[in-house]
Amino acid sequence: MSHQPFEDLLFSDEALNQRQADALHEHLQSCDSCYQLSLAWSETESQLQAAPVVAPRTGFVARWNARLELDQKRRQGRQNLVMLVSTWGSAAVLLVGLVYLAWPLIQSPKIVILTYLYQLIGLLSLANFVQGLLSAMTQGFSGGLQYLWLVLVAGTITLMGVLWVVSIRYLTNPRRVTL
Amino acid sequence: MQDDEARWLAQAQKGDPQAFSLIVEQYQRPVYNLCYRMLGNAQDAEDAAQETFLRVYKAMNRYDTKRSFSSWLLSIAAHFCIDQIRKRRFKIVSVEDLPVPDLPDVSPGLETKLKDKEERLRIRALLDVLDPTDRAAVVLYYWYDYSYKEISHTLSLSGSAVKSRLHRARRAMAGQWIDGKPQTLNAERILA
Numbered sequence: 001m002s003h004q005p006f007e008d009l010l011f012s013d014e015a016l017n018q019r020q021a022d023a024l025h026e027h028l029q030s031c032d033s034c035y036q037l038s039l040a041w042s043e044t045e046s047q048l049q050a051a052p053v054v055a056p057r058t059g060f061v062a063r064w065n066a067r068l069e070l071d072q073k074r075r076q077g078r079q080n081l082v083m084l085v086s087t088w089g090s091a092a093v094l095l096v097g098l099v100y101l102a103w104p105l106i107q108s109p110k111i112v113i114l115t116y117l118y119q120l121i122g123l124l125s126l127a128n129f130v131q132g133l134l135s136a137m138t139q140g141f142s143g144g145l146q147y148l149w150l151v152l153v154a155g156t157i158t159l160m161g162v163l164w165v166v167s168i169r170y171l172t173n174p175r176r177v178t179l
Numbered sequence: 180m181q182d183d184e185a186r187w188l189a190q191a192q193k194g195d196p197q198a199f200s201l202i203v204e205q206y207q208r209p210v211y212n213l214c215y216r217m218l219g220n221a222q223d224a225e226d227a228a229q230e231t232f233l234r235v236y237k238a239m240n241r242y243d244t245k246r247s248f249s250s251w252l253l254s255i256a257a258h259f260c261i262d263q264i265r266k267r268r269f270k271i272v273s274v275e276d277l278p279v280p281d282l283p284d285v286s287p288g289l290e291t292k293l294k295d296k297e298e299r300l301r302i303r304a305l306l307d308v309l310d311p312t313d314r315a316a317v318v319l320y321y322w323y324d325y326s327y328k329e330i331s332h333t334l335s336l337s338g339s340a341v342k343s344r345l346h347r348a349r350r351a352m353a354g355q356w357i358d359g360k361p362q363t364l365n366a367e368r369i370l371a
Contacts, residue, residue, distance in 0.1 A: 011349040040356040041349060044305060048321040048352075051302050056211040056225060061204050067229050068196060068236065 006034050010041060188248060192239050199239070203232050206249065209323070210256050216318040217260035217311070219303045227263060231256040253323070254333040257315040264311040301359070308355045313348040316341055 006027045009020055016024065028035045105112045138146065184205065190198035210231055215224035234255055235242075242251060306314050315334055319325040325333065327341045336344070 007350060008346070011346050011353075013345075036357055037350075037353050041353040044349075044352045044356045047298070047301060047305070048317070051298070051322070053208060053212045053322060054215050055208045056228060057221075060207045060211070060225075060228070061200055063225075064203050064207075064229055064232055065196075065200060067233065071233060 003031065003034055006031070007037070010034070010038055184248070188242070188244070191236070192242065194239075196236075199232075199236050202248075206252055209249065210252060212322060213253055213256050213315075213318055214260055216302075216306060216322060217257070217314055218263060219307065223263070227256065227260055231259055234259065250329060250333050253319070254335075257319070257334060261311040261315060264314075304359060305352045305355055308351050309348050310344075312336070313344045313351075316344050317348045317352075320345060 006024055009016060009024045028038055099106075138149065184202070187198045187201045187205075191202060207228065211224055211228040214227035214231070215221065218224050218227055231252070235252055238255075242248070306317065309317060312334060316330050316336075319330045319333060327338050327345075330336070330341045331338050334341070
């Protein structure tokens with residue numbers, strides 16, 4: 001005899017109809033294993049239904065707050081470590097790259113010194129040229145024209161200064177109308 | 180209370196730890212009970228409940244307000260406990276050898292204490308024979324009065340899977356009861 005249909009009825013939490021209830025009752029009268037199972041389940045179910053909801057020890061919330069704080073500290077520490085490692089790593093990579101690029105120059109410093117010296121001489125020559133040009137222009141103007149030239153230069157510098165202050169103000173102050 | 184909870188949840192979603200503490204206060208008992216019934220001892224239950232709240236706190240920005248918060252919370256707790264049980268599956272220890280936790284005791288008498296301890300052991304022995312997911316289904320069904328639908332949402336199972344898991348769990352627990360109490364059952368049979 002198959003016990004499966006009766007076990008299905010026994011462990012179902014849906015209400016049995018009269019026919020099912022009668023069949024189950026009849027089977028339990030004749031089958032010892034199913035009868036024992038039925039008793040066992042009945043006791044088990046009442047045990048489960050009677051079991052209380054257990055509460056944690058007092059101070060659970062305080063312990064949770066402490067745990068959250070600890071977790072946040074750990075996370076912060078990890079973030080700091082990652083930041084430190086990535087910064088030092090990037091610096092090391094850049095340094096290696098720089099050394100790689102500058103390696104031929106390091107091997108022959110004479111060329112480097114001469115290159116920089118040549119560039120310095122070029123800059124000095126340019127400065128000398130600009131100075132000569134400006135003095136020629138000022139000497140070229142006579143009397144009132146020289147005075148006008150000075151006013152023009154001073155006016156231009158003042159205008160540039162005002163424009164600079166206004167630009168800074170516009171850039172740093174928030175806009176009054178938000179779109 | 181519902182309004183308070185909604186406000187706490189909204190504040191917690193913005194990262195307010197004090198609002199979340201109020202949520203912990205509110206739900207500590209159901210979460211702890213689920214963990215205790217799943218894991219079987221007070222220390223593991225405490226750790227699991229704390230970890231559950233920590234995970235929920237970190238995942239608050241992913242919480243869908245249309246869903247019930249308690250279901251979401253218990254779902255995280257249940258899945259965490261299922262993972263914990265699976266991790267320790269290979270450690271085979273007899274139920275009798277395990278320490279029975281000292282739960283907050285409201286009964287002054289020694290006899291009541293012993294009775295409580297015996298009942299806790301019996302419940303634990305019943306639940307210990309179950310697969311972790313079946314155990315979660317049983318706990319949600321018998322302690323939280325969850326419907327099949329709610330259990331299926333909480334444990335990410337289909338409705339028919341919940342039904343068959345509960346059926347299997349009942350059969351296994353009844354079998355465990357017979358193995359644990361043969362004399363009582365025979366005596367009852369004779370009396371019947």
